Amino acid sequence: MEFRLLGPFEARHDGRPVEVGSRRQERCLLGVLLLDVGRVVPTDRLIDLLWNGRPPATARSAVQTYIGRLRGSLNPYGVRISTRGEGYVVEEDGHRVDVDEFADLVRAAGRAADPTERVRSLDRALALWRGPLLADAADDELRDRLLGTVEELRLVAVELRAEAQLALGQHTRAVAELMPLAAQHPTREHLVAVLMTALYRGARRADALRLYRATRELLVADFGVEPGPRLREVQRRVLAGDDRLDRVDRPMHEIRVGDESLPWSVGGHPALDFCNTLAGWGHEPLLPGAEWLRGYRTLAVWAGHVGLVDEVSTNRLLHLARRDPKAAEAVLDEARTLRAALYASLVDPDDGPAFEKVARAAEAAAPTLVFRREADGRGRWWPDLAAGLRLPVHAAAFSGAQLLADPARFTVRVCPDRRCGWLFLDESGLRRWCSLGTCGGRAGASCRSA
Structure with a gap:
């Protein structure tokens, strides 16, 4: 069945109209249930809504009558309205709303x-x-x-x-x-x-x-x-x-990797480019297009692009995210929280709570790392696939901790353009902007030391 609630109420089966609810309140009752398909709507709430908080003494029996009529109309089309406890629910059976x-x-x-x-x-x-x-x-x-x-x-x-x-x-x-x-x-x-x-x-x-x-x-x-x-x-x-x-209301250039739009890597370090997946750090409210990590897939592809995880791991992460999208979204939220703490640690050395958050994340990441020999003979720490969907978060946390412990941390600078705010390494002490191709130096001031 297909139910249309955006406008006059309509019900269709295989594209053909179906007459449901001869009374306005019957259609309204069904509409309320369809807005919460698969979830129980208490009878008291139905009564309150149908009579706008002023129900008659016969309201409960009227609701029961309406439900009976709706069941008679919808049962032939496979739509089940079940009674559960003190309420009713339209069962999830593939119907479209x-x-x-x-x-x-x-x-x-x-x-x-x-x-x-x-x-x-x-x-x-x-x-x-x-x-x-x-x-x-x-x-x-x-x-x-x-x-x-x-x-x-x-x-x-x-x-x-x-x-x-x-x-x-x-x-x-x-x-x-x-x-x-x-x-x-x-x-x-x-x-x-x-x-x-x-x-x-x-x-x-x-x-x-x-x-x-x-x-x-x-x-x-x-x-x-x-x-x-x-x-x-x-x-x-x-x-x-x-x-x-x-021009398009987006101040940065972007690159396309695996059909994902990613920010141009200008930081010179994976931890910095992790922070740079948000633009306009100093702009309140955030400008449209500021958030580059639109979904877990973007996070996984980005981690592979900057070399925090290998290609095999990236493909595995995309597969896991398709199987469990809710868990993937929770990990994405965790990544954004880590990103904010890492950014705060880099731009304000006195922000102890932010530093502690990064430190705790790095400690959680450490047991998931494995040391592998690369083709050139050098060794490298890689996050292990056993970390599952949280693998990119562990990789970013470990990269951030490495930078915070490295003297290069003192060469991190911040682009002054409020539409940008990106971080980058400036070991020469000569650079004024994160990239002329990114924000173009429109703010009229040099980048400040982080």
Whole structure:
């Protein structure tokens, strides 16, 4: 079965419409259960939602009646509504729900490095949107209580698609799609910033500035606040005719390895390039595209690219991640936490807690290392496959500990551009920037010692 909740409620079997729920509340009840497929929804919650906190005395028996009717309609199509404890659950039997598909496509687009792939995923996601959630079965109050994040996710999807369109030079299409949304959400600053950029690229500088002025006036009048730093920065660049608005909003060059987009290696040491998988360390909030470790696969491919693990290990990690994606995501979170501690240790020698975190991670990595003889006769420590999915984290921790114990640590410098903030070795004492090809020395100051 296929259930469509984004817009008027629809149910289909093998592409053909199926009549389910002759009453609005029956369709609404089924919609609530479908938003939590495979999870029990307590009867008390169903009652509270269906009657907006004002249930009649007969509410519980009414819910039982609705469930009976829904079972009669859906059982012939293999949809099971089970009673469990004090609630009901729609069993996971391969049925499709457009809300889940929509969220999966938006998340996949967020992980995609290629803007063409991102647009493709978001086009598919937004094509599922036929209107507000349960448009013919729920009112606005109930819709907000059910899943207020669905509308937010739609706006995020439109913004992500517009940014990808800008990366592909499709600013005219971005303007056409964002204009009506900006009118509906005039104080949504991220949306306005993307639209201003699109207008600027379409030689509509005056319109971009007019949009900023209207947004600022609303923010001040309604909330008593000035626009945030990103929106102010876009306005400043529009006024200055800054050519960076004509380029993709990503300050670094990238390389492609195994179909993964990785940051250009400029640090001169694997531990530094591990830190450099995040850009704009000094920029709050982080700029779009700052996070290069979009998924565990990226982490594994990156570790192989910089030589922390060998090719056999990389392929094994990719296989393990496909088998257990949840465990892989947990390891990715661990890697990001280690990265933050290592960066803090390198830029601030007095940060004892950060140093301790790196030290504990290196201690955990040590038992997993094996000493192997290389083809040239030299020996090298390699993380062992027995470490499983955590192998890249162990490799990065050991590399970071080696650098912290090496005199070369005192030659680490920080790129001063807040859009970059990358670390690199400067043993000559002559380099001003991490790489002219990376940020171009736009900050107007030399790199400081880490």
